[in-house]
Amino acid sequence: MDGAVPSKKCPACGVSVKLENLEKHVRNQHPHEGVDLASLVTREERRVAQRRQARPVVTRGGLKVVAVVAAIVLVVFAVVLLNPFRGTGVNIGDVAPDFSAEMSTSGSITLSSYRGQPTLLEFMDVDCEYCVREAPILAAVYGNYSARVHFLSVDANFVGSPDTPSRIQDFKTTHGTPWVYAIPDPKVVSDYGVTGTPTTFILDRNGVVVDVIRGLAPNGVSTYASALDKALRV
Amino acid sequence: MALARGDLLLLVTVLAAVGTADAAYLTYEWYAAAGASWCDVSEYFSCTKVRESPWSAVGGIPTATVGLVGFLVLLGLTVLALRGVDSVWRWSTDRWILMFAATGALIGLGLTLIEVLVIHAVCILCAFGFALDLGILALAVLLLRRVE
Numbered sequence: 001m002d003g004a005v006p007s008k009k010c011p012a013c014g015v016s017v018k019l020e021n022l023e024k025h026v027r028n029q030h031p032h033e034g035v036d037l038a039s040l041v042t043r044e045e046r047r048v049a050q051r052r053q054a055r056p057v058v059t060r061g062g063l064k065v066v067a068v069v070a071a072i073v074l075v076v077f078a079v080v081l082l083n084p085f086r087g088t089g090v091n092i093g094d095v096a097p098d099f100s101a102e103m104s105t106s107g108s109i110t111l112s113s114y115r116g117q118p119t120l121l122e123f124m125d126v127d128c129e130y131c132v133r134e135a136p137i138l139a140a141v142y143g144n145y146s147a148r149v150h151f152l153s154v155d156a157n158f159v160g161s162p163d164t165p166s167r168i169q170d171f172k173t174t175h176g177t178p179w180v181y182a183i184p185d186p187k188v189v190s191d192y193g194v195t196g197t198p199t200t201f202i203l204d205r206n207g208v209v210v211d212v213i214r215g216l217a218p219n220g221v222s223t224y225a226s227a228l229d230k231a232l233r234v
Numbered sequence: 235m236a237l238a239r240g241d242l243l244l245l246v247t248v249l250a251a252v253g254t255a256d257a258a259y260l261t262y263e264w265y266a267a268a269g270a271s272w273c274d275v276s277e278y279f280s281c282t283k284v285r286e287s288p289w290s291a292v293g294g295i296p297t298a299t300v301g302l303v304g305f306l307v308l309l310g311l312t313v314l315a316l317r318g319v320d321s322v323w324r325w326s327t328d329r330w331i332l333m334f335a336a337t338g339a340l341i342g343l344g345l346t347l348i349e350v351l352v353i354h355a356v357c358i359l360c361a362f363g364f365a366l367d368l369g370i371l372a373l374a375v376l377l378l379r380r381v382e
Contacts, residue, residue: 054318054320055240055316055317055318056238056239056240056243056315056316056318057238057239057240058238058240058241058243058244058316059237059238059240059241061237061241062237062238062240062241062242062244063241063244065237065241065245066241066244066245066248069245069248069249070248070252073248073249073252073366074252076362077252077255077256077362080358080359080362081259081359128286129286130286158280158282158283158286195280195282196280196282196283196286197282197286
């Protein structure tokens, strides 16, 4: 399994010669030295050299095929990785698209009715592990900002069992998150470009997105606090 | 054009190397993404959705890690074969390559079916890894048929 070229010193001149060429070297270069050719290479050394000679040949045409296949596979991999077909969704500076959704209690809520005050708009799923982890963080943020900021969580219904109003109410009770929860049309989720939960948009009083937090907030409460402070300054 | 054994082995090496990179990236994202979305095209083609499912890990070990190990083994075997090693233990390297490629393809098929039928979402990077493994399997069959 050794990849080094098998070689051995010539007993006549001391030069290192490839094992497969040693006999030829001694025969041609040192014909009068009386070196015993039969004992020049041991059986084991010969076996190693033969194994090396048995290396599969890569043809010139085959190399071209390999190069083409490698290029195609790498391009496909890059396209999949960089994902240029992903929708851009809603980004910082955009006006958050308005929508109406059924609340988990009863009745419906329209996002634009929250204008005039900043809004924390969370896309979540009651079955999403990270949304469960984020709930106490948001509850702490709610404790500090509920007088000045609207809180609205919408269930994207991404994973697990279908999310119903009663399951959402159970989630609110379990995790101590008393603000409004709603179940939107799936088109709302796609319009916002939400592909993972939680995704949280921080909107200023005019409904303009000032920050987007995808996944768990990196610094917990302070991440939301700084984003909401920015929204309050507008 | 008929490909020589060395050409086929080199092709397997390339596919296994890309598969290793793919599985390594998936493993990295599994540990690093922390709930953030990644590798998502739509609600259906969503790695996030697959990652958040209980099927993304077995006993705390991400399935992507299993793929990473499998591709690394295939890569090692093809490198050995290209260096002239004909057999490992009692089997030929070609047969080992076929065995690992077939095992990987079976696991990949199972996981893809779970994605479509249970999770209702497809992780395109996982599907890409599965496609690479199918390619390796086809080449491994060609390798053995050449010998026979």
